[in-house]
Amino acid sequence: MDFSADSRYIQVSTGAYKRQVHEVPLGKQITDPAAIEKITWATWTSILGDEVLGIWPRNADKADVNCACVTHAGLNIVTGDDFGLVKLFDFPCTEKFAKHKRYFGHSAHVTNIRFSHDDKYAVSTGGDDCSVFVWRCL
Template sequence: MDFSADGKHIQVSTSTYARQVHEVPSGKMVTEAALVERITWATWTSILGDEVLGIWPRNADKADVNCACVSRAGLNLVTGDDSGLVKLFDFPCSEKFARHKRYSGHSAHVTNARFACDDKFVVSAGGSDRSLFVWKCQ
């Protein structure tokens, strides 16, 4: 779940791979695309949306990318996937099959990845390998 910068909206990704935006505190769903496009997000952890379209590899299943996180400065996006890869993209990442840097180390799926408070490091959590990796962003 992510809050808008003004605290008036949240975005969530559902279990059916749909992105939903809701008003706070009413919970009313925002369906007008033009309004959603104008929202500035304080955080971004969604794997869905036009802003992250480029994270999906060719022939990917929707369950292949497990997590995403935009840096606090809003310049980079990190993802973790079922292949055990941590990928670093420019943000926004709206072109299909966007260029990225790939980092391997996890033995299987990456369950989560987040930028550290200064955006200089990424912490990723592995599923089957039960490990935490700290990556230096370059």
């Protein structure tokens, strides 16, 4: 779940792989794409949306990309996937199959990833390997 910069909206990714945007505190769903496009997000952890279209590899299943996080500066997005990869993209990432850097370490799926408060590190958690990796961002 992510809040907008003005805390008037939240975005969530559902288990059915749908992105939903709601007004706060009413909970009314916003469905107008033009209205959603105008919202500035304080954080971005969604794997869904036009802003992250390029994080999806060719022939990807909806469940292949598990997690994402945009830097506090809003310049990069990092993802974790079912293949144990951590990938770093420019943000927004709107072109399909965008260029990225790949980092190996986890033995299987990456369950979550976040940037540190100063964007100097990314922290990822693994599923089957039960590990926590700290990645230095240069």
